[in-house]
Amino acid sequence: MKKYLPLIVLILLAVMPLAGLAGLLSSYILHMIILVIMWSVVGMAWNLLAGYCGQVSFGHAAFFGVGAYTAGILHSHLNLSPWWGIPASIVVVGLFSLLLGLIVLRLRGPFFALATLAMGEVMRISSENLDWLTGGNLGITLQRTWVDKTNYYYIILAIAVAAFLVVKYLMRSKIGYYFVAIREDQDAAESLGINTTLYKTIALCISGALTGVAGAFYTNYMGYIEPSVVFALHDISIVAIMTVMVGGVATFFGPFVGAIIMVLLAEVVRSIPYLGAAHLTFFGILLILIIIFLPNGIVGDFQKIKRIFGAGGAGK
Amino acid sequence: MSLLEIRNVSKRFGGLAASSDISFTIQKGEILGLIGPNGAGKTTLFNIVDGFYPPTKGQVLFKGQVISGLKPHQICKLGLARTFQVVKPLQRMSVLDNVIASAFLRAKNKAEAVEIAMETLRFTGLDEDQDVISRGLPLGKRKKLEIARALATGPELLLLDESFAGLNHSELNESIEIIKNIKARGITIMIIEHHMKVIMSISDRIVVINYGQKIAEGTPQEIRNNPLVVEAYLGE
Numbered sequence: 401m402k403k404y405l406p407l408i409v410l411i412l413l414a415v416m417p418l419a420g421l422a423g424l425l426s427s428y429i430l431h432m433i434i435l436v437i438m439w440s441v442v443g444m445a446w447n448l449l450a451g452y453c454g455q456v457s458f459g460h461a462a463f464f465g466v467g468a469y470t471a472g473i474l475h476s477h478l479n480l481s482p483w484w485g486i487p488a489s490i491v492v493v494g495l496f497s498l499l500l501g502l503i504v505l506r507l508r509g510p511f512f513a514l515a516t517l518a519m520g521e522v523m524r525i526s527s528e529n530l531d532w533l534t535g536g537n538l539g540i541t542l543q544r545t546w547v548d549k550t551n552y553y554y555i556i557l558a559i560a561v562a563a564f565l566v567v568k569y570l571m572r573s574k575i576g577y578y579f580v581a582i583r584e585d586q587d588a589a590e591s592l593g594i595n596t597t598l599y600k601t602i603a604l605c606i607s608g609a610l611t612g613v614a615g616a617f618y619t620n621y622m623g624y625i626e627p628s629v630v631f632a633l634h635d636i637s638i639v640a641i642m643t644v645m646v647g648g649v650a651t652f653f654g655p656f657v658g659a660i661i662m663v664l665l666a667e668v669v670r671s672i673p674y675l676g677a678a679h680l681t682f683f684g685i686l687l688i689l690i691i692i693f694l695p696n697g698i699v700g701d702f703q704k705i706k707r708i709f710g711a712g713g714a715g716k
Numbered sequence: 717m718s719l720l721e722i723r724n725v726s727k728r729f730g731g732l733a734a735s736s737d738i739s740f741t742i743q744k745g746e747i748l749g750l751i752g753p754n755g756a757g758k759t760t761l762f763n764i765v766d767g768f769y770p771p772t773k774g775q776v777l778f779k780g781q782v783i784s785g786l787k788p789h790q791i792c793k794l795g796l797a798r799t800f801q802v803v804k805p806l807q808r809m810s811v812l813d814n815v816i817a818s819a820f821l822r823a824k825n826k827a828e829a830v831e832i833a834m835e836t837l838r839f840t841g842l843d844e845d846q847d848v849i850s851r852g853l854p855l856g857k858r859k860k861l862e863i864a865r866a867l868a869t870g871p872e873l874l875l876l877d878e879s880f881a882g883l884n885h886s887e888l889n890e891s892i893e894i895i896k897n898i899k900a901r902g903i904t905i906m907i908i909e910h911h912m913k914v915i916m917s918i919s920d921r922i923v924v925i926n927y928g929q930k931i932a933e934g935t936p937q938e939i940r941n942n943p944l945v946v947e948a949y950l951g952e
Contacts, residue, residue, distance in 0.1 A: 573826065577817040584806035591766060591800070592818040593792035593869050 413557055417550045430549045432667065434621065436659045437556045438614050442636075443643035443655025444563050445610035450641075451650035452571060453603035454583025455505070456513045459520030460611050461636035462500070467493050467612025468630040469527060471619035472540035477533075482542055485616035486559075493612025497605040505600045508586065517637070524631030539626030542619070552621050559617060563610050568652060570606070579603055580650075611640070634680055639666075642683055646690050648697030657698050717780050719744045719873055719904050720765070720796075725774035725784075727757075727764055727928075734760040735928045737774070742873065747895070747905045749919030749936075751912075753948055757928040758908045759801055762875050765906075766798045767791040778873070793821065797871035799862035801878045801908070805850035811861060812837065812846040819868040832868055840864040840894055856887040863894065867903075874898065876907040880914055892918060916940065924948065 416433070419425040442464065450456045470492045471485020504515040527534045534540070546552065570576050578599045581589040590596050619625050630636065639662055647658025665686065669679040694701040718741035727735040734757045742748050750758050763769045765776050767788040776784045783791050806814045815833035816826075823829035837843040840860050845853065850861060859879050866874055880891055888911070895918055899905060909915040915922065916936040924932040924939060926948040932939055939945055 574820045574823075574829070577813065577820060577829075580809055580813075581806050581817040584808060585804045587768070587788075588800065588804035588806060588865075589817075590788040591768075591792060591798055592865060593789045593797075593821040594817075595787075595789045 410561065417553055427549055430553060432663060434549060434553050434556055436656075436663045437553075437560045438617060438621075439639070439643050439659035439663060440656045441556070441560050441563050441614040441617075442611050442640045443647065443659055444560075444567050445607045445614070446640045447644045447650065447655050448567055448570070448579075448610070449603045449607035451644055451654075452576065452583060453579040453600060455600055455603065456509075456641075457516040457607075457637075458513050458633075458641070459516030459518070459523075459637055460607075460640040461520040461631045461633060462516070462523040463493050463497065463608040463611035464615040464618070464636050464640075465520075465523055465527065465627070465631035466496050467615025468619045468625045469534055469540070469615075470612065471616040472542065472625050473533060475542045476535065476540050481545075482616075482620050483545070485619060486613055489612040489616040490609045493615075494605050494609040496612075497608030498601065500608070501601040501604045505597060505604065517633070520631060520633055520637050524627050524633075527627040527631060534627065537626060537628070539624060539629075540619075541624045544623040545620065552617075556617055556621075559613055563613075564652070566606070566610070571652075575599065575602065638683070642687055644697070645687060646697055648699030648701070651697065651699040654697050654699040661698075718742060719779060720906070721777040722761070722765065723775045723777065725761070725764055725771045725776065727760055727769060728772045733928050735764065735771075735925075738925065738928075738930050739774075740923050740930060740933055742904060742906055744872075744904055745899070745902060746920040747899055747907060747918055749915040749922040750906060750908045750925070751910070751915055751922060751939075752925040756925045758925060759877055760928075761925070762798060762877055762906075762908065766796060766875060792869055792871075795870070795872035796875070797866035797869045797873075798875035799859075799866050799877055799879055801881070803855075803858040803862050805853065805858055805861055807849075807851040809850060810846065811842055811848050811850050811853070811857075814850055814861060815864050815868045818865045821868075822870040832870075836864045836868045839867070839897065841890060856883050859883065860891070860894070863891075863898075867898065871903060873904045873906065876905060876909075878908055878910065880909055880911050888914065 442460065446457065446460055467489035470489040471482040474480045474485050474488060475482040500519060504512055504519065507515050528537055578594050581592065581594055582596050582599060586596050615630060618630065643658035643662050644655055646661050647656065648654025665682060666679055669682045670676045690697065698705065720742040722738055722740055725735055725738045726733065738761065752758055760769065764771050767783065767786050771784050775782050778794055778796055783794065806817060812833055815836055816829050819829040819832035823832055837846055840863055842857060842860055842864055845857060853861065863876065863879055880888055883891060892914060895905065919936055921934065922936055922939045923930060924945050931944045931948060932942045
């Protein structure tokens with residue numbers, strides 16, 4: 401049963417918009433589900449780099465934003481369909497990650513994290529000022545392809561499934577073993593013949609490219625991007641981290657669970673009068689609680705949760 | 717041609733000379749013991765040989781090729797593996813996965829890596845612990861895991877840094893047996909050890925360093941009777 405669970409979930413996800421045709425699914429709920437899946441992709445990407453390879457990034461907004469602007473600029477400058485941004489962002493963000501890696505992967509641990517944090521901000525400020533390329537603070541507006549959300553839903557679902565398969569395949573192969581070895585002890589990994597610089601760069605490029613694809617999708621889906629949105633530190637970089645921390649670091653399904661909770665939490669909190677603007681405070685409180693009580697996230701500490709809530713309080 | 721040649725190697729950390737002008741060679745198939753009082757520069761020498769530190773002066777040659785300046789992973793690929801004195805297991809991985817990770821260096825695919833890893837675990841007597849997460853291993857087994865992991869990279873020369881320290885009597889005997897079996901496979905060994913009985917019994921030759929300088933080299937018998945060595949260990 402457990403073996404077929406991902407398949408069952410996938411089938412349910414695939415037929416779900418039919419409920420929309422029957423009028424059971426509002427456009428608003430579909431929007432939320434699209435956001436959840438999009439954040440799962442970003443979460444999986446962050447998880448690959450930070451969860452498995454141990455390189456904690458505070459700047460995934462840089463990849464998201466470059467992906468988003470790849471789609472936007474293809475449209476605004478070359479008059480191409482912004483959908484070309486999805487394949488293009490794999491190349492563009494992949495190369496961008498490679499360049500970034502040459503600089504930041506020389507650093508380890510917290511220094512790496514700080515360098516990525518800075519990189520995210522550098523990209524935001526650059527895009528605000530490169531008016532000729534990005535349109536500056538006015539952002540880029542484009543005509544959305546469809547009014548109905550169903551097609552967007554299937555596209556992001558396909559991206560998420562592809563991302564999941566990529567991560568799953570990688571983690572079963574030599575590359576996956578090398579990523580985890582680097583996370584556990586970089587010096588030991590190096591002495592075992594693992595080219596740590598090369599494999600960290602691979603992790604960064606794949607993670608960056610996946611995030612970039614999510615960014616390019618975002619441009620197509622929302623029809624409008626601006627630097628302070630797609631390069632946002634708190635709304636992109638930090639949410640990417642939280643999605644994985646809440647769901648479960650270095651687990652296959654953690655990013656999905658985390659994405660559901662983060663998107664719901666953001667929506668619920670934003671709808672509370674007076675407190676809505678303080679949604680980041682709630683994120684902070686949630687993160688503190690997770691770190692104290694479920695350091696491995698909901699998926700990682702699932703046994704612990706079952707013990708606490710299950711079996712009629714058989715535990716303490 | 718000797719398997720490893722250390723040629724006038726010096727390493728300075730600021731004003732501290734951790735190694736000064738050390739030269740010696742290792743022949744294929746032998747066990748070379750490296751001894752010296754605490755802080756003599758033994759581990760520093762290992763770190764120079766396997767590429768973690770570049771030497772300030774001098775060269776290290778492996779199979780006739782200069783390897784100083786290469787990175788540790790490149791040196792490992794050439795066939796030189798090491799263990800760490802302070803063991804560095806990949807903590808949140810199982811014992812088997814630890815060894816698979818290093819077996820990938822020579823394996824073409826995962827099945828082959830698993831095969832090499834299992835064979836290595838049986839060889840080092842860790843096969844019963846293959847599913848244990850290595851963070852939970854007792855010290856004796858962690859030391860064995862270090863050896864297993866290094867062996868799985870298929871080395872010609874193995875550097876063992878205090879693989880016997882902290883072991884109890886029966887673990888000690890097991891480890892000595894493993895070292896002898898490694899030698900029987902044709903793998904050359906350079907070993908740092910404080911346990912005199914062990915080092916005297918398993919080494920073919922011994923190099924003694926003190927204050928970063930080589931003070932003696934010879935068979936265990938010669939070393940035992942060398943006045944400089946006795947002085948370094950016992951004082952005047």
